[in-house]
Amino acid sequence: MTITIANAAGALVRTLKAPAKPGLNRTFWDLHGEKTKAATIRASPIYEEWFEVEEAGKDAPGVGRYAVLEPPGTYTVTLKYAGTQESQPLVILKDPASGGSEQAIATQMQTESGIVADIDDAVTQINSLELVRGQLASLEELSEKDTSLADVKKSSEELSEKLVGIEKQLMQMQTTGRGQDNVRWPVQVAEQLLYLAESVGGSDYAPTASQQEVAQVLHARLAKIRAQVDALLKQDVPAFNERLRARSVHPIISS
Numbered sequence: 175m176t177i178t179i180a181n182a183a184g185a186l187v188r189t190l191k192a193p194a195k196p197g198l199n200r201t202f203w204d205l206h207g208e209k210t211k212a213a214t215i216r217a218s219p220i221y222e223e224w225f226e227v228e229e230a231g232k233d234a235p236g237v238g239r240y241a242v243l244e245p246p247g248t249y250t251v252t253l254k255y256a257g258t259q260e261s262q263p264l265v266i267l268k269d270p271a272s273g274g275s276e277q278a279i280a281t282q283m284q285t286e287s288g289i290v291a292d293i294d295d296a297v298t299q300i301n302s303l304e305l306v307r308g309q310l311a312s313l314e315e316l317s318e319k320d321t322s323l324a325d326v327k328k329s330s331e332e333l334s335e336k337l338v339g340i341e342k343q344l345m346q347m348q349t350t351g352r353g354q355d356n357v358r359w360p361v362q363v364a365e366q367l368l369y370l371a372e373s374v375g376g377s378d379y380a381p382t383a384s385q386q387e388v389a390q391v392l393h394a395r396l397a398k399i400r401a402q403v404d405a406l407l408k409q410d411v412p413a414f415n416e417r418l419r420a421r422s423v424h425p426i427i428s429s
Contacts, residue, residue, distance in 0.1 A: 175255035213237035216308025235351030274378030
């Protein structure tokens with residue numbers, strides 16, 4: 175069965191799947207919304223060829239996922255099963271031990287929602303670039319076996335270098351998730367946004383002026399990177415595909 179939870183504005187905040195067995199069943203909601211999108215790498219981290227990545231991809235080692243703790247308020251829980259559904263209200267009360275006011279929490283949610291939207295935006299860009307990077311890696315491997323494709327290999331390496339130059343602004347591309355990677359290499363926009371979201375959402379108080387300023391800085395930086403990503407996907411990749419077609423090589427997919 176499916177259980178959906180909507181806030182007072184009617185926006186869906188969480189979808190749960192639960193077993194549908196005869197008798198009494200119990201399912202828990204941890205009061206968090208849906209997690210942000212998952213970042214998937216399609217090729218080995220740069221300078222880390224030993225880190226194997228299968229064609230299906232692997233979770234980006236340094237980019238986690240974040241879920242907002244929903245604020246106090248009235249929610250609607252709807253259970254759907256076998257073509258029938260039933261809804262009941264659910265009221266989340268403010269923790270009496272919390273020092274923050276409901277207005278402070280509302281201000282926090284406004285800032286946090288913007289950060290979460292930016293996290294999803296950054297991950298979408300990462301995934302688009304990684305889709306191309308994985309195909310370029312396969313193409314370079316193929317061209318190494320076929321010496322007649324030396325020019326294709328060169329063009330592929332040039333595009334890959336430009337792609338990495340853009341993507342490494344979005345996430346730390348040397349991270350493998352092992353050893354001291356998380357402190358050895360500086361984090362980038364996606365990791366910074368995740369850290370900021372956890373910092374803002376870690377209490378029931380309104381975000382500080384510094385947190386709000388950092389959110390604005392990262393938002394502006396992300397917009398500039400997005401312009402670079404769009405240019406690569408809409409200009410450089412199609413131009414590269416034309417060269418592939420001229421050599422009767424199947425073009426790569428950019429989205």
